[in-house]
Amino acid sequence: MTQPITQQRKAVSLISGGLDSMLATQAMLDQGIHVEGINFYTGFCVEGHTHAIRKKDKAKPKRNNALWVAEQLGIKLHIIDIIDEYKDVVINPKHGYGSNMNPCLDCKCFMVRKAHEWIEAHGFDFIITGEVVGQRPMSQRRDTMPVIQRESGAEDRLLRPLCAKILPATLPEREGWVDREKLFDFNGRGRKPQIALAKKMGISDFAQPSGGCCFLTDAAYSSKLADLWSARGERRYELDDIMLLKVGRHLRPRAHFKIIVGREEGENRFLEGYRKQFTHMYTISHPGPLVLLDGEANDDDLQLAAQLAARFSQGKGADTVRVELHEKGAAKRELDVVPLTNEEIPLEWYL
Amino acid sequence: MSHHQLDARRVLCPMPVIRTQNFVAKLPPGDTVDVLCTDPGALHDIPAWCRIHGHEIIRTQEQEGELMISVRVGASPD
Numbered sequence: 353m354t355q356p357i358t359q360q361r362k363a364v365s366l367i368s369g370g371l372d373s374m375l376a377t378q379a380m381l382d383q384g385i386h387v388e389g390i391n392f393y394t395g396f397c398v399e400g401h402t403h404a405i406r407k408k409d410k411a412k413p414k415r416n417n418a419l420w421v422a423e424q425l426g427i428k429l430h431i432i433d434i435i436d437e438y439k440d441v442v443i444n445p446k447h448g449y450g451s452n453m454n455p456c457l458d459c460k461c462f463m464v465r466k467a468h469e470w471i472e473a474h475g476f477d478f479i480i481t482g483e484v485v486g487q488r489p490m491s492q493r494r495d496t497m498p499v500i501q502r503e504s505g506a507e508d509r510l511l512r513p514l515c516a517k518i519l520p521a522t523l524p525e526r527e528g529w530v531d532r533e534k535l536f537d538f539n540g541r542g543r544k545p546q547i548a549l550a551k552k553m554g555i556s557d558f559a560q561p562s563g564g565c566c567f568l569t570d571a572a573y574s575s576k577l578a579d580l581w582s583a584r585g586e587r588r589y590e591l592d593d594i595m596l597l598k599v600g601r602h603l604r605p606r607a608h609f610k611i612i613v614g615r616e617e618g619e620n621r622f623l624e625g626y627r628k629q630f631t632h633m634y635t636i637s638h639p640g641p642l643v644l645l646d647g648e649a650n651d652d653d654l655q656l657a658a659q660l661a662a663r664f665s666q667g668k669g670a671d672t673v674r675v676e677l678h679e680k681g682a683a684k685r686e687l688d689v690v691p692l693t694n695e696e697i698p699l700e701w702y703l
Numbered sequence: 704m705s706h707h708q709l710d711a712r713r714v715l716c717p718m719p720v721i722r723t724q725n726f727v728a729k730l731p732p733g734d735t736v737d738v739l740c741t742d743p744g745a746l747h748d749i750p751a752w753c754r755i756h757g758h759e760i761i762r763t764q765e766q767e768g769e770l771m772i773s774v775r776v777g778a779s780p781d
């Protein structure tokens with residue numbers, strides 16, 4: 353009798369671009385598993401954007417960490433746009449938010465569910481993540497690990513190589529596709545075991561994300577998102593909204609409108625792309641930023657916005673500043689305004 | 704063998720890569736695509752994506768803030 357040829361098992365790895373998913377993937381490759389990466393783009397990812405937008409960041413490498421990790425590991429990477437479907441996760445998280453607007457547990461369940469759909473569609477056997485028990489207060493706790501397995505539908509086809517030894521054996525371990533003994537028992541917030549493993553695996557260059565993988569863990573960003581929802585009277589967003597929250601100074605002088613002020617050339621250029629959609633203005637007597645106005649504004653409001661635009665221009669010390677105003681659906685006009693002083697701008701206006 | 708154009712202007716990374724990936728997935732090996740973009744991050748990401756998936760960058764050009772990255776679809780199925 354001939355021996356059946358052992359089939360090479362296939363896993364998809366959730367690649368965030370950070371060290372943990374890199375280590376988990378390498379651990380599987382070391383066990384002869386065929387691994388491909390999957391990376392989800394929610395619109396909130398820290399990846400690239402702000403570098404691409406802000407000119408002062410130009411010198412920094414603009415690499416996409418997930419792609420870079422995949423290349424280091426020698427695996428394929430599939431980047432999946434989940435912008436629309438993800439809205440429901442952010443707007444109605446069943447398990448609530450973390451310390452900011454980060455719905456980490458729902459987010460993990462959602463991503464693993466998408467990965468599970470992907471393996472079913474592509475004939476892969478299981479899913480791996482770089483999760484570590486106790487690493488994050490919301491999504492990576494001992495009691496949330498089974499929640500992710502259950503709610504994603506992945507059940508025991510979800511393997512976390514970095515902490516597998518302290519969790520119940522999953523299908524790939526029970527079937528002998530992977531050797532449980534060679535997996536790890538990391539737990540807690542410490543990073544030492546990961547750093548040591550990286551060294552052992554010969555991985556020396558890696559991104560160390562602090563806090564989280566997306567803007568929703570950022571307090572300033574979250575408060576701008578909360579403001580957007582409260583101003584609109586409903587929890588809703590489009591991709592443009594959440595991109596704009598990453599750019600410029602945001603001030604809300606009145607409940608019914610806010611302004612977005614470019615802070616430097618790169619941001620101004622980015623905001624220029626939105627001119628058609630927004631009432632906008634810029635100073636013409638002095639160099640100054642582009643200012644977008646989001647909301648409804650009457651003549652008094654436009655006057656106030658122009659005075660703010662003047663304040664953020666190089667004419668802030670001048671007696672008057674001339675502002676060119678492009679009101680949505682109206683002919684452009686010019687306003688001569690007195691720049692507001694710092695004292696006239698309440699701190700609460702800054703979002 | 705056909706030649707295609709893909710517009711990924713005014714979207715930020717990783718959208719240009721995602722659009723390239725989804726477009727290339729429908730093409731046979733040997734076809735070529737000119738991807739037009741405005742986010743300079745694409746100059747880094749699209750070649751990285753091509754290296755990973757076995758596609759070839761034929762050339763990259765930059766003109767008045769617009770980038771054109773030309774890709775030849777490789778043999779490896781995605």
Ligand code: SF4
Nearest residue numbers: 455456459564565566
């Ligand atoms: S930090 Fe953001 S991307 Fe990461 S799990 Fe939390 S919500 Fe999801």
